[in-house]
Structures are given as structure tokens and as C-alpha cells.
């Protein structure tokens with residue numbers, strides 16, 4: 001029973017990227033149908049009500065002032081961007097010590113060091129620049145005896161990590177042991193995976209794909225990020241089809257056919273707006289399918305647990321803390337103040353990424369939460385042990401989103417996989433936060449990438465017609 005639908009563009013996936021692609025297609029005068037596997041839209045944007053009032057963004061929540069497309073959609077839906085609570089001491093928990101984050105190297109400085117020191121030796125220009133840097137380092141009177149000592153130690157040590165891994169790159173930065181432990185933990189959290197398994201070249205590339213000088217956590221929305229999804233979806237002429245997983249994409253001579261569990265659809269072009277790790281579950285019967293399979297298998301899904309803790313008082317602020325803390329042990333644990341400016345009760349939000357998320361995902365919720373509270377009490381004292389409400393979202397092995405926050409290129413994967421997927425040509429295009437060139441890994445990037453995929457389709461159609 002073959003059903004052929006006459007739309008110009010089919011969009012696989014009803015997350016931010018897919019909905020933005022569909023809206024852009026319709027604005028360009030094309031007919032478009034979104035097919036979504038789950039029984040809801042939004043993908044990694046998911047907002048749920050809390051027992052104590054208000055909502056919990058189980059997935060994406062934060063934006064900054066440079067994320068103009070999300071802010072524009074937010075403004076259209078009347079959303080008020082609430083500033084993230086700031087002020088007080090940011091902590092780094094290393095061993096038994098609570099260090100002030102301002103006394104350690106900042107994450108921005110680590111990004112800069114990685115950008116400078118992670119080298120693609122197969123590029124002549126990069127290799128030359130790296131050799132010049134190394135020469136300069138050896139000829140500079142060492143400001144830090146510790147750094148020189150760590151450099152010599154590294155030279156004689158047997159390297160336990162893969163040469164191209166982020167773990168090896170972090171070791172080579174010659175940070176102090178405390179800074180190294182915090183950097184290792186931060187990257188485990190941000191990338192949702194162990195730095196030993198992540199490709200340093202791709203990480204360097206994805207930092208370059210952050211189109212802002214500002215912190216990524218400036219604002220959030222008291223009514224939740226889902227309003228962005230609702231706004232994008234509400235403008236569509238064709239209502240997205242829910243519970244319609246796409247299984248097969250087939251290139252025919254002058255169209256593309258998509259097969260779902262309930263039928264087949266045909267269109268001039270398809271935008272696959274699903275994370276690369278789950279796009280692998282779709283069968284692509286298209287030219288260069290083997291090359292595509294190689295690109296998709298370059299990614300590993302992140303693992304993430306996000307936990308919201310609602311309290312009666314902002315006790316951390318009363319003690320001079322901002323609520324922000326990064327834990328060297330267990331690596332991958334970070335917490336921030338998630339309170340809103342609408343008079344609702346104060347909140348902390350904890351992020352547990354990488355192997356920690358994978359391990360804690362196997363525990364019963366009460367045991368997982370008890371472990372988290374014990375860690376938080378190390379940083380903020382015993383009042384952290386008694387939240388009024390706890391809500392959590394486990395993004396580990398998610399069948400339709402892969403995990404959280406995002407997928408990254410693994411060791412052995414193609415470090416150019418993000419750019420190559422974004423540039424994939426022909427009737428099948430790719431979109432999504434993971435392949436955006438402006439805001440990799442953010443909702444802003446997802447929206448931008450969806451719009452860009454349609455712009456390329458429209459641009460090519462225009463050139464073909466000319």
C-alpha cells in the first residue's frame with residue numbers, strides 16, 4: 001500500500017532543527033511535511049510541570065544574548081528571558097578542598113590553549129605554526145617551574161591515551177593537577193563522555209563553532225524552552241505527523257522516497273534533522289551511502305542526567321556562594337543556580353555527564369538522588385540535603401535523541417564529519433545542532449542549521465532553473 005504525497009520537502013525529525021527547516025521551507029513557498037518518531041515535538045527540548053509550581057526544562061534551557069534566532073522566536077511567543085542568577089563565589093571541588101574558580105584557569109582560557117595547541121599534523125600550515133610555538137616555548141624563560149617540570153614528566157612518561165584524544169590534549173596543556181582535574185571534569189560534563197574517547201581535533205573545531213564571546217548561560221525562560229518549539233510548530237501549514245518514525249530513505253531518479261511504519265512519502269528533497277547517532281538507524285539507499293555511513297558512525301552520543309532541586313531558601317547565596325560548582329570527583333558533575341526572577345522558590349540545577357551519568361542511570365532514582373545530594377552538601381553544606389522537590393531527566397541511550405547534551409566525534413571518527421554532513425549535497429540534506437557552524441550543540445545552532453539546509457535546497461533549485 002504505497003501512499004505518495006506531493007510535498008516539495010519532507011523533514012525527518014520534529015526537534016528545533018526540523019521545525020525551523022519546515023518553517024523556512026514554507027516561507028520559501030515550498031510545501032513541507034515533518035515526520036516525527038515520538039508522540040511529541042521538541043526532541044531535546046522538553047518542559048514538564050513541577051509539583052511545587054512552575055516548570056522544569058528537562059533538556060535545553062539556557063541561551064545568551066547573541067543567540068538571536070531563538071530570542072527572536074521567543075519574542076514572537078511573548079517569552080520573557082529571565083537573567084540567570086549571578087554573584088558570589090564559584091567553586092571547584094578538588095579532593096577535600098573547595099577552591100575558588102577564579103583562582104584556577106578559566107574554561108575560556110582552556111579553549112584558547114586547545115585551539116592553539118591541538119594540531120592537525122597533516123596540514124602543512126598547522127604543523128609549521130605548531131613547530132614555531134614549540135620553539136618559542138623552549139626559548140622562553142619559563143615563568144612557571146611547575147609547568148616545565150610537568151612538561152619534562154610528560155616527555156618521559158608512557159602516554160596512556162590515544163594520541164588524538166581530548167584526554168591526551170588536556171594532559172599536554174601542562175595545567176596544574178587541580179586545573180587538570182577540573183578541566184577533565186568540565187569536558188566530561190560538556191561533551192557527555194570521557195575525554196579518552198573524544199576526538200581532540202573535532203573538539204577544537206566545535207569550539208570554533210561557538211559564534212559568541214559571551215557566556216552561554218545568560219538567560220532562561222520561566223515558561224520553559226518548549227514555548228520556542230510551540231512557536232515554531234504553530235506557524236506550519238502542514239501539521240507535523242507524530243509517532244511516525246522514518247525507517248528508510250531511498251533516492252529515486254527525480255525524487256526521494258521515505259518509508260515509515262505506516263506508509264511511504266515522496267518529495268523533491270529530504271532534510272534529515274535527527275542527531276547523527278540515531279540517523280544511523282535509518283537505512284539510506286542513496287548514492288554514496290557507504291561514505292554517509294562512515295560519517296554517521298564517526299559520532300558518539302553524549303550521556304547526561306539533569307536534576308532540578310527546589311529549595312525553601314537560597315542558602316548558598318546567604319553563605320556567599322553563587323551556586324556554581326564543578327566537581328573534580330566524581331568527574332562530570334557540575335551544578336548552577338537555576339532560580340528564576342519571578343518570585344518562585346530558589347533552585348539548583350545539577351548536570352551529571354559522561355561515565356557518571358551512565359553509572360547513575362542504572363541506579364534506582366532515590367539512590368541516585370541521595371548520591372547527588374551528598375556531593376552537593378560537600379560544596380554548600382547540610383542544607384543541600386533537604387530540597388523541597390527533586391525532578392530529573394535521564395538522557396542516556398535515548399532511542400530517538402541518542403543522549404545529551406549532544407553527540408561528538410569519537411576517537412577514530414572523521415574529525416571533519418560535522419562539516420561534511422552539513423555540506424552533504426543532492427536531494428538528501430542533513431540538519432541539527434551537531435552540525436551547525438555557528439552554535440554547535442545549542443538550540444540556536446539547531447534552528448540555524450535547519451534554516452541553512454532549506455536555504456541550500458532553495459539556492460540549488462534556483463541555480464538549476466536559471
Ligand SMILES: Cc1cc2nc3c(=O)[nH]c(=O)nc-3n(C[C@H](O)[C@H](O)[C@H](O)COP(=O)(O)OP(=O)(O)OC[C@H]3O[C@@H](n4cnc5c(N)ncnc54)[C@H](O)[C@@H]3O)c2cc1C
Pocket residue numbers: 012013014015016017018035036037038041042043044045058059060061062063244245246247273274275278279282304305306395400401403404405406431432433434441442443444446
Ligand atoms: C539535558 C540537556 C540540556 C541541554 N541544555 C541546553 C541549553 O541550556 N541550551 C541549549 O541551547 N541547548 C541545550 N541542550 C542541547 C539542545 O537541546 C540540542 O542541541 C538541540 O535541542 C538539538 O535539536 P535538534 O533538532 O538538532 O535535535 P533533537 O532535539 O534531538 O531532535 C531530533 C528529533 O528527531 C526525532 N527523530 C529521531 N529519529 C527519527 C526518525 N527515524 N524518524 C522521525 N523522527 C526521528 C527525535 O524524536 C527528535 O524529536 C541540552 C540538551 C540536553 C539533553
